[in-house]
Amino acid sequence: MKAKPFVKWVGGKTQLIEQLEALLPADFDKWENVTYIEPFVGGGAMLFYMLQTHSNIKSAIINDINPDLTTCYKVVRDDPSALVESLKELQNEYYSLQSEESRKRFYLQMRDEFNTKALDPIRNTTLFFFLNRTCFNGLYRVNKAGLFNVPFGRYETPTICDANTIFADSELLKKVVILTGDYQETLSHAEGNTLFYFDPPYRPLNNTSSFNDYTKEAFNDFAQRRLKEFCDKVEQAGYHFMLHYTAYKDDKRYHDFFTTNYQVRKRT
Numbered sequence: 659m660k661a662k663p664f665v666k667w668v669g670g671k672t673q674l675i676e677q678l679e680a681l682l683p684a685d686f687d688k689w690e691n692v693t694y695i696e697p698f699v700g701g702g703a704m705l706f707y708m709l710q711t712h713s714n715i716k717s718a719i720i721n722d723i724n725p726d727l728t729t730c731y732k733v734v735r736d737d738p739s740a741l742v743e744s745l746k747e748l749q750n751e752y753y754s755l756q757s758e759e760s761r762k763r764f765y766l767q768m769r770d771e772f773n774t775k776a777l778d779p780i781r782n783t784t785l786f787f788f789l790n791r792t793c794f795n796g797l798y799r800v801n802k803a804g805l806f807n808v809p810f811g812r813y814e815t816p817t818i819c820d821a822n823t824i825f826a827d828s829e830l831l832k833k834v835v836i837l838t839g840d841y842q843e844t845l846s847h848a849e850g851n852t853l854f855y856f857d858p859p860y861r862p863l864n865n866t867s868s869f870n871d872y873t874k875e876a877f878n879d880f881a882q883r884r885l886k887e888f889c890d891k892v893e894q895a896g897y898h899f900m901l902h903y904t905a906y907k908d909d910k911r912y913h914d915f916f917t918t919n920y921q922v923r924k925r926t
């Protein structure tokens with residue numbers, strides 16, 4: 659399997675793929691002309707796996723609320739050669755820096771440039787990849803103003819340009835529709851035999867906690883309820899879904915909150 663996530667992503671599901679495969683509807687491979695929809699795509703571990711493993715998927719729709727991330731998907735799909743050239747150049751520049759101090763200075767410069775939010779898609783994606791590989795633990799975190807604020811990661815020679823993965827992903831993404839925005843917009847793309855795979859952000863430990871946030875707004879109780887109502891709609895429309903959800907032993911309100919046949923229990 660050649661195609662795989664092109665970014666490190668908190669909550670990435672690469673390690674769980676076998677368990678997820680076992681949780682697919684039992685007759686999934688008998689479905690014809692499947693539409694696969696991933697409304698919270700993140701790094702897309704499940705997407706790349708599904709597209710390479712289940713040839714009955716005729717089209718796929720992915721979505722994320724993070725426009726910088728979905729721009730990466732579009733650039734990888736539509737312009738892989740230009741991206742690879744641009745990443746190689748930046749990688750060479752980074753590797754030529756001799757001290758940790760100069761690497762850190764360079765990192766902060768690139769982070770400032772990324773935060774100007776005024777870059778063309780190739781440059782924006784190049785810096786997104788760069789920051790992802792050189793920041794602390796590959797985190798993606800923004801402050802209240804929406805600016806990327808992860809500190810420097812102290813890696814000497816991280817792989818900034820992985821050309822093989824970019825080209826393999828690009829091929830696979832050719833049949834993928836890429837949307838940017840709220841996950842609820844994806845429902846109108848469902849058609850016939852459709853499987854939704856939901857991997858929403860973790861529910862924060864409390865409603866003000868901002869740790870692990872991908873976006874300015876935490877995925878709080880209100881957001882969890884809204885997602886539950888959306889899942890009901892998906893089910894009523896006759897589509898299938900798989901969902902990761904977080905239930906807490908001490909929180910009775912959320913027991914059996916989601917009532918579908920395809921639950922994926924992440925932690926309890």
Ligand SMILES: C[S@@+](CC[C@H](N)C(=O)[O-])C[C@H]1O[C@@H](n2cnc3c(N)ncnc32)[C@H](O)[C@@H]1O
Pocket residue numbers: 667668669670671672697698699700701702703704721722723724839840841842857858859860872873
């Ligand atoms: C747990 S991550 C998905 C991880 C992914 N399964 C992987 O393997 O990398 C959740 C994603 O949901 C996105 N997100 C948060 N709120 C959203 C919303 N309202 N609509 C769509 N995407 C959202 C975040 O930007 C983040 O990328």
